[in-house]
Amino acid sequence: MTITAIVGAQWGDEGKGRIVDYLAQRADMVIRFQGGDNAGHTVVNDRGTFRLHIVPSGIFNPATRCIVGPGTVVNPDTLLAEMAELAAAGIDLGNLWLSERAHLILPYHRLLDGLEESARGGSQIGTTGRGIGPAYADKSARAGVRLGDLLRPEYLRERLAGTLAQKNLTLAHFGRQPLALDDLLAQAEAWRHAIGGRIIDTLPLVRDAVRGGQDVLLEGQLGVMRDLDWGTYPFVTSSNPIAGGVCAGAGLPPSAVGRVVGVAKAYCTAVGAGPFPSELHDEVGVRLRTVGQEYGATTGRPRRCGWYDAVAISHGAWLNGLTGLAITKLDVLDGLAELKICTGYRLDGQIIDRVPDTPDMARVEPVYETWPGWQTATRDARAWADLPEAARAYLSRIAELAGVPLQYVSVGPEREQLIVM
Numbered sequence: 377m378t379i380t381a382i383v384g385a386q387w388g389d390e391g392k393g394r395i396v397d398y399l400a401q402r403a404d405m406v407i408r409f410q411g412g413d414n415a416g417h418t419v420v421n422d423r424g425t426f427r428l429h430i431v432p433s434g435i436f437n438p439a440t441r442c443i444v445g446p447g448t449v450v451n452p453d454t455l456l457a458e459m460a461e462l463a464a465a466g467i468d469l470g471n472l473w474l475s476e477r478a479h480l481i482l483p484y485h486r487l488l489d490g491l492e493e494s495a496r497g498g499s500q501i502g503t504t505g506r507g508i509g510p511a512y513a514d515k516s517a518r519a520g521v522r523l524g525d526l527l528r529p530e531y532l533r534e535r536l537a538g539t540l541a542q543k544n545l546t547l548a549h550f551g552r553q554p555l556a557l558d559d560l561l562a563q564a565e566a567w568r569h570a571i572g573g574r575i576i577d578t579l580p581l582v583r584d585a586v587r588g589g590q591d592v593l594l595e596g597q598l599g600v601m602r603d604l605d606w607g608t609y610p611f612v613t614s615s616n617p618i619a620g621g622v623c624a625g626a627g628l629p630p631s632a633v634g635r636v637v638g639v640a641k642a643y644c645t646a647v648g649a650g651p652f653p654s655e656l657h658d659e660v661g662v663r664l665r666t667v668g669q670e671y672g673a674t675t676g677r678p679r680r681c682g683w684y685d686a687v688a689i690s691h692g693a694w695l696n697g698l699t700g701l702a703i704t705k706l707d708v709l710d711g712l713a714e715l716k717i718c719t720g721y722r723l724d725g726q727i728i729d730r731v732p733d734t735p736d737m738a739r740v741e742p743v744y745e746t747w748p749g750w751q752t753a754t755r756d757a758r759a760w761a762d763l764p765e766a767a768r769a770y771l772s773r774i775a776e777l778a779g780v781p782l783q784y785v786s787v788g789p790e791r792e793q794l795i796v797m
C-alpha cells in the first residue's frame with residue numbers, strides 16, 4: 377500500500393499533473409484535495425493534450441477511481457465543460473465521483489471576485505476571477521452551499537434564500553443588479569440532472585481503499601508559496617495546498633500518508649502579484665517563458681520566470697515533510713551557457729536562508745550560485761546516465777539544498793519523457 381501526496385514545492389504550475397498522470401497508471405485512486413478551477417494541470421499523453429481544472433489527473437486510467445474531494449470548491453459549468461472535452465477524446469468518465477461535502481462556486485462568487493479585485497486598485501492580488509476566494513470565504517463563514525445540497529431542492533432553497541439577500545446587498549454596493557433566487561434554483565436543477573448521479577459520500581470509498589491496502593494518490597493545486605497560511609499572504613490562494621491540507625481535504629487520517637512528493641521546475645515561475653525574489657526581467661527570463669511555454673493553463677496570462685529558488689524549496693520541504701523531489705522541465709534549460717541557483721536572501725545587509733513574512737520578502741535580494749549549463753538536448757534522456765554531466769551536477773545540487781532525495785526528472789511534456797531515479 378502506498379498513500380502518496382503530490383504537492384507543489386514552488387509558486388504553483390510546477391507540473392504536478394504530469395507526475396500524477398504518470399503515477400496514476402498504477403494507482404487505484406486519485407483524490408483532488410483542495411482548490412478550484414483557478415489553476416490547471418496540463419497533461420500530455422497518448423490520448424492528447426489536456427488542461428484539467430477540476431477532474432483529477434488520474435482520469436486517463438479507466439481502472440483508477442477519481443474523486444473530487446471535500447476540500448475543493450467546484451464550478452459545475454467548468455466541470456461539465458471539462459467532462460465534455462474528455463468524453464469527446466474517448467476518455468472513460470465512469471470512475472469520476474464528487475464529494476457531497478465539496479462547496480459550490482455560484483454565479484455571485486464569480487461576480488464578487490471580479491468586483492472586489494477591481495476595487496483593490498493598485499493593490500490587486502492577481503486572482504483569476506473564478507470565484508475561488510469568495511466561495512472559500514462563504515465556507516469559513518458557514519454561508520456556503522455544497523454539492524450535496526443539489527440533491528435536496530428544498531434544503532437548497534433555504535440555504536440560497538438566506539445567503540442571496542446578503543449577496544445582493546453587496547452587489548448593489550457595486551452598482552450591480554440583484555440576482556433572482558428562482559434563476560439560481562433553475563441553474564442548480566440543471567446541475568443536479570447533469571452531475572447528481574456522481575455526488576456521493578466519498579468517505580467510505582476512501583476508507584475502504586486505505587484499509588484494503590490500495591495505492592492512493594492525493595493531488596494538490598498550486599504550491600507552498602501560495603498557501604493561505606505559509607505563502608506570501610495576501611498574494612495567496614484561499615486554501616492549503618501543502619501536505620497539511622491533504623487529510624482534511626481528502627478524508628484521511630494523518631498516519632495514512634506515507635510519501636509526499638514535492639514537484640518543482642528546474643527554474644521558477646509564478647502567476648499573479650506578490651514577492652518573487654529570483655524573477656528575471658532580462659532576455660533569459662523571456663527565453664524561459666518562450667521555450668517553456670510559460671502561460672497560465674487557466675487564464676493564459678504570461679508567467680513570471682526566474683532562476684531556481686532553493687530558499688523557497690527548503691521552506692516547502694520542511695512544511696510538507698517531503699520524502700522525494702520531482703524536477704520538471706529540465707529540458708527548458710538546454711542550451712543555456714550559465715545557470716544560477718538562489719541559495720539565500722539578503723535582507724538589511726544580512727544573508728538569510730528562510731522565507732520571511734511578505735513585507736520583508738518584498739525587500740529581499742537573491743544571493744546566487746553560478747553553475748555551468750550543458751548546451752545540449754536532454755529530451756531523449758530516459759536514465760540518469762543519459763543526462764549531461766553538467767545537468768547531473770545541477771540536479772544533485774538542487775537535491776542537496778532541498779535536503780530531499782531526487783526521485784523524478786522530467787525532460788519534456790510527454791508521459792514517457794521522465795527519468796525515474
